[in-house]
Amino acid sequence: MTRIFKYFSSVLMVGTSFISCSQSDGKSEKDATLIDKEVDALYERMTQEERLAQLQGRHLDLFFKGDTLDTVKCRAELSNGIGHFSQYAVTQRKTPEQLRDMVAQMQAWLMKNTPNGIPALFHEEALTGLASYGATVYPQQVGLACSFNPELAKLKTDYTATGFRKIGGALALSPMVDVVRNPSFNRLEESYGEDGYLSAVMGVAFVRGLQHEGDLRSGVAACSKHFLGYGGGGNAEEKELMEDILMPHETIIRLGGSKVLMTGYHDFQGEKCVANKKLQTDLLRNYLHFEGVTVSDYGSIDQLQGESDVRKAADAINAGNDVDFPDGNCYKYLSEALAQGWVNQETIASAVKRVLRLKWELGLMDKDAKLYETGAIEFDTKQERELAYQLATQSVVLLKNSGVLPLNKPAKIALVGPNANSMWGMLGDYTYHSMRYFWQREIEDALHPRIVTLKEGMSSKLPQGYDFSYSRGCEWTEKVETIIEDGGDARAAYMKSIQDRMIDSGEKADWNEAIRTAAQSDVIVAAMGENVILCGENRDRTSLRLPGRQEEFVQQLIATGKPVVLIVFGGRAQVISSIADKCAAVIQAWYPGEEGGNALADILYGNVSPSGKLSVSYPAEEIHEPICYNYGLSNDKRIAYPFGYGLSYTTFKYSDLNLQASATTNSKVDLSCSITNEGNFDADEIVQLYISPTDSSQQLKPIQLQGFQRVSLKSGETKTVSFTLSSQQFGYYREGHWMVDPGVYEVKVGASSADIRLKGVVELKGEPYKLDLRTYYFEGQDKFLVNSKYVVASPK
DSSP states (O other): OGGGGGGHHHHHHHHGGGBOSTTSOSHHHHHHHHHHHHHHHHHHHSOHHHHHHTTOEEOGGGGEETTEEOHHHHHHHOTTOOSEEOSTTTTSOOOHHHHHHHHHHHHHHHHHHSTTOOOOEEEEOOBTBOOSTTOOOOOOHHHHHHTTOHHHHHHHHHHHHHHHHHTTOOEEOOOBOOOOOOTTOTTGGGSOOSOHHHHHHHHHHHHHHHTGGGOTTTSOEEEEEEETTTTTTTTOOHHHIIIIISHHHHHIIIIIOOOEEEEOSSEETTEEGGGOHIIIIIIIIIISOOOSEEEOOTTTTTTOTTSOHHHHHHHHHHHTOOBOTTTOTTGGGHHHHHHHTSSOHHHHHHHHHHHHHHHHHTTTTSTTOOOSOOSOOOOSOHHHHHHHHHHHHHHOEEEEESSOOSOOSOOEEEEESTTSSOGGGTOOTTSHHHHHHHHHOOOOOSBTTBOOOHHHHHHHTOOTTOEEEEEOOSOSOSSOOEEEOSSSSTHHHHHHHTTTOOOOOSSOOOHHHHHHHHHTSSEEEEEEEOOTTTSBTTEEESOSBOSTTHHHHHHHHHHTTSOEEEEEESSSOOBOHHHHTTSSEEEEEEOOOTTHHHHHHHHHTTSSOOOOOOSSOEESSOOOSOOOGGGTOTTOTTEEEOTTOOBOSSOEEEEEEEEOOEEETTSEEEEEEEEEEOSSSOEEEEEEEEEEESSTTSOSOSOEEEEEEEEEEOTTOEEEEEEEEEGGGGOEEETTEEEEOOEEEEEEEEEETTEEEEEEEEEEESSOEEESSOOOOSTTGGGGOTTOSBOOOOOO
């Protein structure tokens, strides 16, 4: 595997052939040149202490007494300026106006009282929206991936960036684009799932939204993470690493223009990422030509083993890490590392200038910079709530339906289960509420923003003539059956202290009362699964089955003889095979966000047809090793529901495949087909395009997603769906190059990776086509090239 790196020098010799400014209108070139001159001039005016301060950070709340800036503390600790302030919103219960005012005071002090008046960069989490009091909470990312809707994902982060700017934020610590193939990985919920292609499309949309299509003076800088192979890919074989694991990061850099990149806590090829020069310099800088800022994950430099803090700092910055997150605990020793000769001035200059350049690009250094919004600030606007609702309806996946859904006839409905009336079934990790719980040990209410539980959604939308009753029935678990890992962020130590605790639901859970209530109903809705204590960073459960006695509880519900609709909440797929067959319907809800209760209610009552498709392979049994549909798992008994799977309230007919018969190895392949809604519901279908080899000598995976479209169809309507494949999408990685071989390949169109409705073959003719780097990734990528310095070829 390490042989990958021996190819980088040869790639660099020819790499400049695809680097160009021809995508620019000329103005951006001029702007970049002017910024570079300003950065160079400023750097020369700075003392060494000022320069090093730009690579460090602090927490904002530590410099305030109530709502007033502590200028004495500022003079003592910030006299040379500071690079950034870490997670300044989620650490406090402050209104947006209060946060804005704190930022305003600090920026004013820095600009007036430090030698060169350099503003700080304020960063915050943005995975499910801005992690701040009162801001909109969208569905968790693994659920968002199930929407297969990059357009709405981009709109979500566009709104999020606007919220950041209102309160003075300019850097979002998202997205996470790790390709996660282990079903038990505790951070699976933050990813887009197991497929590199889907992760790339969604990730690029996320970044372009945050960065307002390159308008960084209105948007914010995106920080993609975790480079590289977090979640199990760090020791992948060369072919899988370059074709799949790297792809989302590669596209976010080359198409999305991501400005900041975070490495992971883990080892890559036997060495910690944050101090791994092969990873950060050879692969990231030299191979991918990333020119932005690199940052450590929180405390990862501190976690380097067996070294002094001075040596840790030297190792990290020499490897290519620019900024020490969150507080500069190790980089405060860089002066000593310089004195020892362990770091040279050129390395420091490169890192500091990248930070300064980012501040200029974000408009922080403008003469009349708008650093925040004045006046009253509105969070969680009507448009944002509507989008949260829409994304929630599209992220929910219907796994089974024996005809009980939708509940569109008058009935007695019993709602039971630990996630029926709890905001913790709606919120995953890295939301404002979850982080407040872990960092400050405080449970926030469900009013800022308004988080709609399933009970609230079902009762408020209950159709006339229906009867509705509720009983919690059981807890999530009798104790937190979670293994708290060492390493990871600073929450790990606290998590160990609450390992035997549960979140207090505030409700009595009467098992027998719930069973009686269920037995008296016509249909039972059981809201089960995980909560944020049972899934998230540093938390590995011992099992993928439903926590605690939940499975036993559902078995007793089934024993009543009434149809059970099982709704599973959580950050990963859970093993439900022992009960799913006996349930009338099964829904995977993930963590659907603030509008999750309303979205699920509308799906249950038939106001909306479910349309989500799985972004992971859903296990039928305990699996604690990497799995992925493109390994060829279509007949694997360990998989209950395949990648791309999801049911609807209607049926779709696929027909009339029109596939181009042949193309050259350096051209394009066009195809189209017809999709008809044959049912009685208006609904969306996600049409998926896959390619496969036709014989074992070809170097492709058994099956690989290479396109998808979400299509809205009214009852009885037919639409034509068209795709264009680049011949590069039939390529593979071998010994430092991308190869497209002539030959016959299979093209498939279907409703999931295991439900192929149409297929045909195309022949690629000509000589093998060889590239040093991919230049084509997915259809429609050209629209992401507005400010790209790379010439990325469209298919000819």
